[in-house]
Amino acid sequence: MEIAALRTFVEVMRRGSFASVARDHGVDPSSISRAIATLEDELGLRLFQRTTRRLSATEAGLVYFDRVEPIIAELERARLRAVDVSEAPRGTLRIAAPVSFAQLNIVPLLPELAARYPDLSFDLRLTDAALDLVEEHIDVAVRMGPLRESGLVATRLSPMVSKICASPLYIETQGRPQSPRDLEKHKCLLLAMPGFSARWRLRDREGNVTEVPVQGPLRTSNAIALKQCALAGMGIILQARWIVGREIGDGSLIDLFPAHEVTAADFEAPAVWLLYPSRAYLPLKVRVFVDFLKEKFQNAPPWDAPTRQ
Amino acid sequence: MEIAALRTFVEVMRRGSFASVARDHGVDPSSISRAIATLEDELGLRLFQRTTRRLSATEAGLVYFDRVEPIIAELERARLRAVDVSEAPRGTLRIAAPVSFAQLNIVPLLPELAARYPDLSFDLRLTDAALDLVEEHIDVAVRMGPLRESGLVATRLSPMVSKICASPLYIETQGRPQSPRDLEKHKCLLLAMPGFSARWRLRDREGNVTEVPVQGPLRTSNAIALKQCALAGMGIILQARWIVGREIGDGSLIDLFPAHEVTAADFEAPAVWLLYPSRAYLPLKVRVFVDFLKEKFQNAPPWDAPTRQ
DNA sequence: TCCATTCGTGCATTATACGCACTAGTAAAA
DNA sequence: TTTTACTAGTGCGTATAATGCACGAATGGA
Structure with a gap:
């Protein structure tokens, strides 16, 4: 059973015509007819009474419509809610970083980041251990030295001399x-x-x-x-x-x-990295953090900034 | 987007494993993987974080689950409600019949029918005109003489001499x-x-x-x-x-x-007929009425019954 | 280090969806 | 009364999607 078929059903109920709905969707009327027939087969009941020139709902069809219409709307709200969480620069950003590095280079930047995105809050996990991002539900981690994790996206923030x-x-x-x-x-x-x-x-x-x-x-x-x-x-x-x-x-x-x-590692490894689980569907809150740090580290790492005092 | 995919999503959320769900459904794990991937594409967001041996929900996935799970249940309730209406020998049975015929041959049978199915109520439309069953939402009609309607199911009740x-x-x-x-x-x-x-x-x-x-x-x-x-x-x-x-x-x-x-018509026509919109998914309330009348008219029409007084 | 398990992907096969052409029926207009 | 325009349904061929199978990469545990 397709959600699309349910949407089609709701539209046909409103219009009282397969052909009219088909024209609006730019499909052949037989497709609408078949979608409804398939839906009826799956439900095990007749939603419409058909004569050659007239279509009307059965009692069961009316009952089903009354219940399904709000369901379709709720389904879309579910999606929007989920998209909200993944896209809005809000919610809690869980950051893992080595203790000292964070204290010196990340923590001082947080006030500005928080001011820029007032709807963001931060959960800082300062630890020198390499946390499992997936298991610990970390959104983004700062890492130094060689990377051992796979299946994660790594973006280099700064060389580390x-x-x-x-x-x-x-x-x-x-x-x-x-x-x-x-x-x-x-x-x-x-x-x-x-x-x-x-x-x-x-x-x-x-x-x-x-x-x-x-x-x-x-x-x-x-x-x-x-x-x-x-x-x-x-x-x-x-x-x-x-x-x-x-x-x-x-x-x-x-x-x-x-x-x-x-x-103390490999010569190719010495860098500061940002690590996150996936490039696809990257939550916006992670995106903005990554971009913000790249902006701050772009010309000179903070420890090289002459104005730092 | 398939409802089945949503059901699969809910199950995977509960189990935390594609492979486990696949085994229970007797399908290949790649099918589950693809169904979820397709769903993610359609939603435009990531529902799960995947590593080779571990699967966990994203925040968006959790939000979506919380909202979709009750929707799935509601959808099934909608179906059951609609099936109820079409199957239960209850609700209002709308009967159309010629006035005189009904007064003499149907009305006297109603008390017994009502006693047999206490949850049925009747809306009698006694008219000598040929009502449009679809348009007038008639469940079943008694007709005499030749039938002119099409797209309806006619079942002969009794010859009419x-x-x-x-x-x-x-x-x-x-x-x-x-x-x-x-x-x-x-x-x-x-x-x-x-x-x-x-x-x-x-x-x-x-x-x-x-x-x-x-x-x-x-x-x-x-x-x-x-x-x-x-x-x-x-x-x-x-x-x-x-x-x-x-x-x-x-x-x-x-x-x-x-x-x-x-x-006064055709020699092939003279019969009493029961007419209803469709043989497929016939509401049970119509079924019981048709069966009841056939039972009563089976051996002799009421007007030939010697016990009639 | 090896083994068992997981998820992802390419490929071939199977199933399903869809447009098109056509039919039957019917209401409205001529 | 006849013609026209419109509806929903169905067969058929084509295009598209789904699925199983085989395999690879990764990983946790023994």
């Missing part, structure tokens, strides 16, 4: 590593994030890659905590510019290999 | 016709019913048919009135046994051509 650095205090007391291999003998503080390993890779200007196993007295997924310990002289860290950019700038942390590209 | 007769008073004062042709010179009282004409036809034992134009001082559609005037000696009548049978039996009317078959 990392630096190996230590505090002046650490260098005074422990010495400064002169080559990548020296790192093996130093205290290195490790970032326990998905995709990040205890083997740091350094690539020099000629493209030679050195991979160094590192270890040390600390391992954590919280980037801010890692930085605090490094600032206190506890060890050497490899972290992204978004978190150590300012300290390298003001000298509280020293870039130990300024001529190298460094990473 | 006619007689040409007059009162003894008329014969004393006007004389008795000796041959069919003599009728031209007599005062004939005409029955103005559909299908009955002012040309009476008589067929003798050899099959010879004589058609005689007749005229007289009275023309009416009311069979009882016609008989009363004949009894009063006003003229000769051609009427069915159901109305003159008793009077011929007790001698108050004389059969003028006992060896002939007579009719």
